Amino acid sequence: MTAHIEFRVLGPLEVGVGDRPVRLRGLRQRSLLAALLLDAGRVVSIDRLAAAVWGEHLPESVRTQIPIHVHGLRKAFKDAGCGVQVIVTEQAGYRLRTDGVWLDAREAEELAAAARKAAGAGQSEQAAAMLGRVLGLWRGPVLAEIDTAEIAVVARGLEDARLSIAEEWAEAELACGRPREVVARLAGLVEDHPLREGLRAQLMLALWHSERQADALEIYQRGRRHLREELGVEPGRGLREVQRAILAGPPALDATRPEVPAPRVVGDADDEPLPADTGPVVTVRPAQLPPPVSAFVGRxxxxxxxxxxxxxxxxxxxxxxxxxxxxxxxxxxxxxxxxxxxxxxxxxxxxxxxxxxxxxxxxxxxxxxxxxxxxxxxxxxxxxxxxxxxxxxxxxxxxxxxxxxxxxxxxxxxxxxxxxxxxxxxxxxxxxxxxxxxxxxxxxxxxxxxVEVLTEQDSAELLARVLGAERAAAEREPAADLAALCDGSPLALRIAAAKLAMRPQWSVAEMAERLADERSRLDQLSRGGLEVRASIGLSYRELSARAALAFRRLGLMDAPGGFAPWLVAALLDTTVHDGERLLEELVDAQLL
Missing domain, CATH: 3.40.50.300 (P-loop containing nucleotide triphosphate hydrolases)
Known part of the structure; x- marks a missing residue:
């Protein structure tokens, strides 16, 4: 692939082929391309692309709309003069090729890694220069025009990375003796992200080294008010240590980045800063896990x-x-x-x-x-x-x-x-x-x-653990039949075994015979508030009306090889495409 295709996601989405912009049409097309870019080089499934474009409210025609938008993107690349296939069709979805492509997010990651290596080797000047170039790649909020939840989560992650890089850049600049540059860049960032204690600490250090002690202390007080009013917490130890150092006198020759631990919960303490060795006050160690399930097998x-x-x-x-x-x-x-x-x-x-x-x-x-x-x-x-x-x-x-x-x-x-x-x-x-x-x-x-149903061996082991090894061994064949009738469902197996344990006069063969009748099987699989029917019903009630109808009619069919879209189309007098969509809804609901 030629090396003149550029993608920019650190701001509004922009694409260029050479000096010609690629004209993207519509929010959905932009959202789909953004999803491919954020997973560049890897296959992105249709389902993941759909979630990125439409969120959790998918249209019925999603399986046809995705290829239409991909076709539109390919045409946009071609119109801009790109002579190669940028988006490749794979068996499981689509993949955006990365050979010969420049992506600002990837450039930022590689530059930041090189800068950290330089900083670790004591090369502060080189680290500061590279980190400054990284920050320059951001042109505004990441993919701000795309508002689906999936894209927003990744965008927030990239924004967090930007703030971390800004803190590292400030540390390197201070080590090079340039506090005024740090003040100029961090002042706006701290205003936009008032709860980010690392940024605030670096700004305080920069003001202190610029002989602006009063301004540095005012920045601390503003941050403390934000934390108390919005979160109900005091500043963390790192921020308090910076304040204490400023109050103690002129700055030291070197300015190192303070460690900023978790904040403490507001208690009865007064407004004076806490001693440096007190640490966070929240020391409660929760242990909320319920007990593990007995007779756990397999997995x-x-x-x-x-x-x-x-x-x-x-x-x-x-x-x-x-x-x-x-x-x-x-x-x-x-x-x-x-x-x-x-x-x-x-x-x-x-x-x-x-x-x-x-x-x-x-x-x-x-x-x-x-x-x-x-x-x-x-x-x-x-x-x-x-x-x-x-x-x-x-x-x-x-x-x-x-x-x-x-x-x-x-x-x-x-x-x-x-x-x-x-x-x-x-x-x-x-x-x-x-x-x-x-x-x-x-x-x-x-x-x-x-998680799939249990194997025959694991089903038999679960029954043996609940019933007792001797009872299960004495009726080995009926126990195998019982496990098969429960279809590997741990819930069904436990209910059946619990009924047998409470009724020692029943044989395993008798319980298997009761379950063999399909018309009353779900009635038998009920015990102490646990019901297989109720568990299925909760998934069933969330189906669309047509998917629920398909589920009921498929229940009348004997199809050991599985269900095909044409079968649903015949049962509901609809198209094969609609049958496929209904089957997918049932699979998503874990009913098929």
Whole structure:
């Protein structure tokens, strides 16, 4: 590919071929290209592209609209004089080629890495120059004209990276003895991001070294007021140490970047700065994990996949999304792994049932969950902010620099989860949901961990553990039949085994015979408030009317090889394309 194609995402989306701009038509076309650029070089699936373009409200014609927009983009490149295929069609989706392409975000990442290496070698002048070039690549808010949640999450990540680079640049400039340049650049950034303590500390140091002691102390007081009024917290130790150094006298010859730990919760202390060795006051270690499920079997590959979260490079928040059909054991897997690795998170474990699929209660609101989390972390009830955004900011501030495991069970959507995510890579988040929550996979880089039904061997082992090895061995063949009738569903297996355990006079063969009747099978699989029918019903009630009709009619068919779009088209007297869309809706709802 020729090397004259330039993409710019650090500001409004811009594309150029040589000196000619590529004219992008419409927000959806721009959103699709942005999604490909943010995953440049990798295949992006149709589902992920759809989430980036339309968010969670997908049109029925999404499968045809994506290729139409891709065709429009290719035509725009061709009209601008590009003679090669920039967007490549792959079996699983589309990929934006990176050979011969210049992308400002990639340039920023490579330059910043080189600058950090230079800083580590003591080459402050070189580091300052390179970091200054990096900051110059930003032309405004990242992809500001694109407002889908998935793109917004990535944009916020790039904006956070910009602020971190600004802090590193300020440190390098101060080491080179240029505080006035730091003041000129950081003053506006601190005004725009008043809760960013690292930026404020660097601005205070720069003012101090510019012989503006009073201004530096005023910047501290403004920041303290913002933190107290918006989050109910005091400045962190790093900011207080900078204030104390300014009060002590003239600046030292070298100005080093202070460490800014998590803020402390407001208590009964007066307005005087705390001693340097007091540290954060929030020391509560929550341990909220429910007990693991008894007789846990199988899931070796899923546990191994989750272990990969502990081996990430430390730059991004490790997050796994466990998805699967109702009753397949998602929560059991999450709790089993959480207890196995709890000692890797010395600052505690937080747990919340988000009730995304609860028969009797509404889904948990993020604001209410955040309030419980903040109280568990030691925040006084009166200090909990009112709004969701403020609570999220305080939650992330408290967890900054800590190692906490957060388990969010039974989530309904990515939007319900996002406010509950920490920002520090030392933490880890596990989410369970019936849906795949592709918004978290696309925007948050979450690891997908799909959970299928148990194998025959694992089903037999689960029955043996609940019934007792002797009873299961005595009726080995009926136990195998019972496991097959439960179709590998841990929920169904546990209900059936619990009924047998409570009725020792029943034989396993008798229970299997009861389940063999398809008309009453779901009636039999009910025990102590647990029902297979109710679990399926919660997913069913979220379907569109036509998908629900397709589900009912497919239930009348005997199709051991699976269901094809033409079959749905025949059952509903519709097109094959519409049949495919309805099947996809049923798959997304984990009903097929």
């Amino acid at each position: 070796t590959s899923q546990l191994r996949a989750l272990d990969r979260l502990l081996r990430q490079d430390g730059r991004f928040l490790p997050m796994g999304v466990i998805s699967g059909v109702a009753g397949v054991g998602k929560s059991a897997l999450a709790l089993q792994w959480a207890h196995l690795v709890a000692d890797r998170f010395p600052d505690g474990q937080l747990f919340a049932n988000l009730r995304g699929y609860d028969l009797d209660r509404e889904s948990a609101q993020p604001a209410a969950v955040l309030e419980r989390f903040l109280r568990a972390l030691g925040v006084d009830g009166e200090a909990v902010p009112a709004g969701v955004e403020e609570r999220t900011a305080l939650f992330r501030s408290i967890l900054d620099g800590r190692k906490v495991l957060v388990v969010l069970d039974n989530a309904q959507s990515a939007a319900q989860v996002r406010p509950l995510l920490p920002a520090t890579p030392g933490c880890c988040v596990i989410v369970t949901s019936r849906r795949r929550l592709e918004g978290l996979l696309v925007g948050g880089g979450a690891l997908p961990v799909p």
